[in-house]
Amino acid sequence: MARYVLNRLAQAVMLLVIVSAIGFAILHLAPGGPLSQFAASAQMTQEDLDRVTKQLGLDRPLPIQYLDWFGRMLKGDWGRSYRDGEAVLSVISSHLGATLELMTTATIVAVLLGCWIGILGALRRYSLFDSLATVGAMIALSIPTFWFGLITIYVFSVTLGWLPAGNRETVGDGSFLDLLHHLIAPAMVLALVETAMWGRFMRSSMLEVINQDYIRTARAKGLPEWRILTVHALRNALLPMITVAGLQFPTLLGGALVAETVFTWPGMGRLFLDSIGYRDYPVVMGILMFSAIMVLIGSLIADILYAVVDPRIRVG
C-alpha cells in the first residue's frame, strides 16, 4: 500500500512539474511576456523597460527563470495582481469559498439524484424510465451551461420572479435564507450536467455488477432481493464512483466557472473572467495553475481512496 501511494505521489510530482512548465510557457506567450502590463503603458520608455527587465531577472536564460518561478511558486509566492498589487494567492483564496460552496451544493445534489437515477435505470433496464433517463441525460450534457443559466434566469427570475437573477446575497441582508435563495439557481444549473454524468456512470457500473457471478450466488442462496441489491450489488457498484468523482473534477470546476459568469457569482470563475478583462495576467495564470493543481490533487486522492477500498488495485 505504502509503495502504491509513494508511486502515485511521485507521478503527481512529475505531473506538477510538467503542468507548471506549460503554465510558464503560456505566461511567456502573453503579448510583451510577463511585462505586458508595463509595455502597454505610455509612461514607460524602452530604457525603463530594459531596466525593469534586468531588475526582475527577465534577461536570464528561460530555464533559470523557470526554476526561479517554480521555486517561488512552491513557497507560495505567486506574484502580485496588476490591478491592486495584492498577492495572487490571497486574491484567489478570498474567492475560493464562494466557488466551493457552489461546487459542493451541486455535487451533493448530483450524486444523490444521479446515483438514484442510475441505479433505478440499471435495475429496470430498457424500461420507460430508463429510456427517458438516458435521453434526458444526453440532452442535459448537450445544453450549453451558460445558456441554460440564461433560460433559468428568464423563467425563474424574469417571468416568475421566484429567484434572484444573480449574486451571492442581497446587499445588507446576507442571512442564511438569503444565501440559500441565491444559491438555488446557479447550483441547480451546475448540478444538471453533473447529475447526467453521475447517472450514466452509476447505471453502467450497476449493470456490470448485477451480472456478476456472486450476485447469482446470492440469489441462489435465497437471500431477499433488497439485501442482494443493497449489500451485495450497491456496495460494489459504488466503488468505481470514487474514480468517477476524480475524473469529474475538471468538468465540475469548468462548469462552476460557466455558472458563475452567468449568475455573477463572486467566486474564482468570476474572478478569472474579470482578470482576463483587466489583462491581469498574474491572477489569470494563478487561477489556471491553481485549478490544475486542484485537479491534480483531486485525482491523486481519488486514486489513493480507490486503492484503500479495492485491494486489487494496490498490487498492480
Added chain:
Amino acid sequence: MATVALSTAQSEPGQTAWRRFCRHRLALAGAVIIIILLLGSALGPYLLPFDDTYIDIMKRFAPPLSGAHILGTDELGRDVLARLMMGGRVSLSIGIVAMGIAMAVGVVVGAFAGFYGGVVGAVLMRLVDAVLCFPSIFLLLALAALTEPGLVTTTVLIAATAWMGVARVVEAQVRSLREREFAVAALAFGSSNLRIMFRELVPNAIAPIVVSATLNVANAILLESYISYLGNGIQPPAASWGNMLNNAQIYLTSAPWLAIVPGVAITLAVTSFNFLGDGLRDALDPRMNIS
C-alpha cells in the same frame, strides 16, 4: 452504402454495424438533424431576402412571426434567421475543423507514443496527462485572452484543448498491437516505421477514433459558443451561435427570443452529434456484439 449493399458474406461486420446503427433511432435522428443544419446553414442564406449584417434601426426588436422576419430581429434590427444561418456556418465549421485538427494531433501523438514507447512514450503521455489537468474551459479562456480573437485562433485554440482524449485511445491501441504478427511481418518486409504506424496499426483504432471525433465536434461547438458568448471568440459583426447570445442577457426581459433561438440551435446541434457518437459507439464497438 453501395459497398454494403453489394458485398456478400465478406462484409458481415460492416453490415451488422450498419444494421445496429439503424436500430439506434436517436442516432439516425441526430444524423438527419445534422444534415438539415448543415444544408440550412450552407444554402439558407441564398434563399433569404435579408442580409445577416444589414442593420435596420427602424425594425429593432421585431418579435418572431411578426411579418417578414420569421425569427424576428435583434437589437440592431438585423434578421435573426439570417444571422442564425450565417452563424451556423461559422459554428459548425469551427466544430468540424477543430475536430479535424484535434484528431490529427491526437492520432500522431498517440501513434508515436504507443509505437516507440520508452522515454518518448512516457514523455508524450505525461504531456497528455498534464494538459488534461487544466480544466479545458480555463485553459481555452486563458489562451484566448492572450491572443488576437478571430476565426482561426478560436479554431486552433479549441483544437489545442481537445486532442488529448484521442491520443490516449490511439496510444493504448498501437502499444497493444505493435508486437503482433502482422506488425512484425510488416517490419520484416522492410516497411518503414511511419508506414507501420499509420498504415498497419492506427487503422485498427478507427472505430474509437470515429466515435471520439463525433463527440469532439459536439464539444467544440459548445466551447465555441461559450468563448464567443464571452466576447473572446468570433468577433461581431460576423455572427456565430455563441456571439449571438452576447447581448442576449441584457434584453432577456424585452426580447427573450434573442436568447432562446441561438441556444436552441446550439443544443440541437450538440445533442445530435452526441447521439450520433453514441450510436456509432454501439454500432462499431465489437464488445457490444456479446450482449
